[in-house]
Amino acid sequence: MAAKKILMLVGDYAEDYETMVPFQALQMVGHVVHAVCPDKKAGQSVRTAIHDFEGDQTYSEKPGHNFALNADFAGVRAEDYDALLIPGGRAPEYLRLNAKVIELVKAFDAAKKPIAAVCHGAQLLAAAGVLKGRSCSAYPACGPEVRLAGGEYVDIPVDAAHVDGNLVSAPAWPAHPAWLAKFLEVLGTKISL
Numbered sequence: 001m002a003a004k005k006i007l008m009l010v011g012d013y014a015e016d017y018e019t020m021v022p023f024q025a026l027q028m029v030g031h032v033v034h035a036v037c038p039d040k041k042a043g044q045s046v047r048t049a050i051h052d053f054e055g056d057q058t059y060s061e062k063p064g065h066n067f068a069l070n071a072d073f074a075g076v077r078a079e080d081y082d083a084l085l086i087p088g089g090r091a092p093e094y095l096r097l098n099a100k101v102i103e104l105v106k107a108f109d110a111a112k113k114p115i116a117a118v119c120h121g122a123q124l125l126a127a128a129g130v131l132k133g134r135s136c137s138a139y140p141a142c143g144p145e146v147r148l149a150g151g152e153y154v155d156i157p158v159d160a161a162h163v164d165g166n167l168v169s170a171p172a173w174p175a176h177p178a179w180l181a182k183f184l185e186v187l188g189t190k191i192s193l
Contacts, residue, residue: 008036014048021173022087025176050062086125120139
């Protein structure tokens with residue numbers, strides 16, 4: 001298997017598990033993952049938040065880790081990568097205001113490169129206008145945004161994942177086993193036991 005080069009778009013208060021777990025797991029199987037944030041460079045960090053499901057009407061939020069970036073956002077070009085990964089949390093809410101972030105998402109989609117989005121990551125997809133006529137899962141509170149962007153919101157269990165062509169999506173971090181497995185399939189990654 002040839003290693004893939006994956007771009008991960010993160011920002012302050014990205015969800016901790018949705019940032020740390022895919023970053024580490026994808027490297028563990030041999031892929032290269034560059035984690036970037038607008039206006040930050042390699043070696044700087046973003047703060048993360050832990051979102052938990054404790055029986056309330058929505059998730060609770062607690063401080064997470066400081067996550068070190070390993071690449072500079074300023075020099076990132078979609079054509080240098082094989083795939084895009086978008087964690088959830090609160091970061092997508094403000095990252096979608098950055099024109100270069102939106103251009104990157106559009107470029108990955110236009111090139112039909114694999115895109116994995118979890119939880120609130122769908123906010124970036126909706127803002128980039130890449131959901132029209134597509135189906136996508138997300139945290140349920142993002143369902144209206146998926147529909148307003150012309151997509152079909154797929155309401156699946158919190159531990160499930162959904163694939164529509166090059167787009168792999170899931171509701172939240174409990175879906176990591178299914179979401180990452182489906183993303184690896186779309187990437188063409190083969191793991192033998």
